[in-house]
Amino acid sequence: MKNQKRKFSLKRINIHMNIGTVIFGIIFIYLIITLILFATKKHIETYQVIAGPLSGNETYTALILRDEEVVSSSSSGYVNYFINESSKAAKNDVVCSVSESKDVNLNKTLDDSDYSELRNLCAKASNSYSNIDYDDIYGLQYSLANIMWDSEAVMSSAGNFYSASTDGVVSCYIDGYESFTENDLTADMGQNKGYNSERLKNQQKVEIGTPLFKLVKSETWTIYFPITDAQTLSLAAIQNLDVKVKFLKDNNTETGKLSFITNGDQRFGKITLTSGMFRYVDERFLDVEIVSNIQTGLKIPISSVVTKEFYTIPSSYLTQEEGEDGVLKETRKSDGSSSTEFVPVTVYESTLPEGASEEIYYIDKTLFEKGDIIIKPDSNTRYTIRDTAALEGVYCVNKGYTVFRKIEIIDKNSEFCIVKEGTSYGLSLYDYIAKDGTAVDENDIVA
Numbered sequence: 317m318k319n320q321k322r323k324f325s326l327k328r329i330n331i332h333m334n335i336g337t338v339i340f341g342i343i344f345i346y347l348i349i350t351l352i353l354f355a356t357k358k359h360i361e362t363y364q365v366i367a368g369p370l371s372g373n374e375t376y377t378a379l380i381l382r383d384e385e386v387v388s389s390s391s392s393g394y395v396n397y398f399i400n401e402s403s404k405a406a407k408n409d410v411v412c413s414v415s416e417s418k419d420v421n422l423n424k425t426l427d428d429s430d431y432s433e434l435r436n437l438c439a440k441a442s443n444s445y446s447n448i449d450y451d452d453i454y455g456l457q458y459s460l461a462n463i464m465w466d467s468e469a470v471m472s473s474a475g476n477f478y479s480a481s482t483d484g485v486v487s488c489y490i491d492g493y494e495s496f497t498e499n500d501l502t503a504d505m506g507q508n509k510g511y512n513s514e515r516l517k518n519q520q521k522v523e524i525g526t527p528l529f530k531l532v533k534s535e536t537w538t539i540y541f542p543i544t545d546a547q548t549l550s551l552a553a554i555q556n557l558d559v560k561v562k563f564l565k566d567n568n569t570e571t572g573k574l575s576f577i578t579n580g581d582q583r584f585g586k587i588t589l590t591s592g593m594f595r596y597v598d599e600r601f602l603d604v605e606i607v608s609n610i611q612t613g614l615k616i617p618i619s620s621v622v623t624k625e626f627y628t629i630p631s632s633y634l635t636q637e638e639g640e641d642g643v644l645k646e647t648r649k650s651d652g653s654s655s656t657e658f659v660p661v662t663v664y665e666s667t668l669p670e671g672a673s674e675e676i677y678y679i680d681k682t683l684f685e686k687g688d689i690i691i692k693p694d695s696n697t698r699y700t701i702r703d704t705a706a707l708e709g710v711y712c713v714n715k716g717y718t719v720f721r722k723i724e725i726i727d728k729n730s731e732f733c734i735v736k737e738g739t740s741y742g743l744s745l746y747d748y749i750a751k752d753g754t755a756v757d758e759n760d761i762v763a
Contacts, residue, residue: 360762362713363620363751365743369612370727370734374550375564375605376541376585379505380596383534384494385484387411391476392523394418395516401488402597405480405531412528415475418519484531488516489598494530503542503582508601537593539604540577541585548576548583551608560607561587568595574606611727613734614743620710621733622753624720626664626678628703634663634677635693643679646689646698656691659683664722664741665707678707682758710743711750711758718750718760 389395393414399405480486491513516529539561543551551574559574572589585606596602633643635658642660649655665678681704688701708725711718721743724736735743743749750756 360713360718360756360760361751362748362762363617365614365616365745365747365749367613367737367745368615370615370729370732373562373605373607374547375603376543377508378539378541378587378602378604379493379496379501380537380539380600380602381493381496381498382532382537382593382597385481385531385533386490386494386527387478387481387529387531389414389476389478389522389524389526389528393475393521394519395522395528396475397488397518397529399486401486402594403486404594405484405486407480407482409480410477411480411486411531413475413477414522414528418521478528480531482531482533484533485594485597487530487532487597489513490516490527490530491600493600498538498540498577498584498586499579501540501542501577501579501582501584503580505540505542511601513600532593532597535593536588536590538586538588539572539602541604543576543583543585545583547585551576551585551606554608559587561589562605562607563592563596564603564605565599566595568592611734613726614737614745615732615734616710616723616743616749617751618728618731618733620749620751620753621708621723621725622710622720623706623708625681625704625706627681627684627701628676628678628705629690629701630699631666631675631677633690633692633699634661644691644693645684646691662741664720676705678705711753711756711760712743713748713750713762716762718756718758718762720758721747721749 391414393416395412395414397412399409399411405411491511514527516527522528554574556573556575558571560569560571562569570589570592572587575586575588577584577586587606629643634641635644636642637658640660641663642658644656645659646654647657661679661683663677663679666675667678668675684701686702689698690701691698707722709720709722712721713719722739722741723743724739725733726736727734737743737745
């Protein structure tokens with residue numbers, strides 16, 4: 317039998333690798349690794365440091381009392397005003413007249429300055445117009461008419477004239493509170509129930525005894541607002557002190573002295589002001605905010621605050637190399653000889669203990685072991701590191717990892733605390749910190 321050789325034909329196996337598949341595979345592996353790292357990494361919830369008081373200031377509805385004089389008509393007829401509403405009048409200035417004729421001398425020939433003033437009044441009224449304060453349109457009407465009147469002809473016409481008895485501000489709002497005193501205060505006054513005011517209009521028909529205008533004779537004015545026992549307690553810290561009052565109508569502020577009065581069973585806050593009355597001469601009730609939270613600073617959550625231990629060393633052991641603070645640490649070699657090593661340190665706090673002549677510095681505990689020896693510069697004096705002290709602080713995460721920052725708490729409640737701004741190695745406005753300080757350690761990476 318003839319041996320036949322089997323011939324095996326080896327075929328070359330060609331592997332065709334698609335470059336797109338390779339890249340996709342690499343990206344897929346990278347994503348899997350990233351997801352695993354993300355799932356196992358410590359996640360840190362952060363909080364941005366803001367400035368402000370510990371809690372919001374309370375708002376109140378306040379009653380305004382002023383030194384007001386109401387001038388009433390001694391005759392019947394039509395009233396014509398010669399001084400703009402809410403304007404100042406000097407003593408003996410003629411404010412208005414009452415005459416039998418309604419249409420008195422409105423035939424003044426206007427010049428360029430009159431037209432310019434008319435345009436300015438209209439532009440100002442347009443910019444400040446509010447659907448709520450629609451009565452202001454009457455003030456505009458009065459001011460426009462005042463420009464167009466021929467004042468000399470008006471003054472020469474028949475009628476009774478009414479003047480300001482003293483310097484003051486003229487208002488055309490009458491509400492019946494002009495003779496109101498603090499003895500008339502009631503517990504429900506802040507609810508404005510049944511309050512009405514009448515705005516006196518130019519060329520309005522009046523009878524004998526009808527109020528024509530009121531004259532506010534002093535820039536000093538007082539606001540009153542009812543307060544509860546809890547509000548009294550919160551305001552007690554600023555009683556008899558100058559406090560800031562914010563008027564919510566226009567967000568302007570004034571400063572006055574706060575005191576308390578009691579009328580019957582109701583206690584009231586009383587603030588006397590000496591400026592700003594002119595802006596609210598036509599108002600009787602205003603919503604105000606009393607700035608009672610006098611402690612302001614950087615506001616952070618209580619949950620962010622941690623306590624960290626530090627080693628303390630005498631201040632005289634601190635030295636510098638190339639502008640960097642540090643200490644000279646003694647090290648022992650295997651042959652028994654010693655050498656010194658410069659160790660950079662950050663001074664987190666410095667204090668002067670009672671009765672001591674030298675300050676002590678707080679330095680990071682992770683840089684040394686208990687029993688390490690440091691050497692005073694330019695001497696052979698040694699100090700053994702052993703004493704510790706604690707500081708309150710938070711973990712700042714601005715750089716992507718946690719760094720301890722010292723804080724000085726000046727006020728706190730159950731949720732937040734106010735810390736001093738501008739302290740050495742402390743916090744700054746808009747820093748990011750770990751919201752739960754106990755959940756992180758120094759140098760943790762922020763996820």
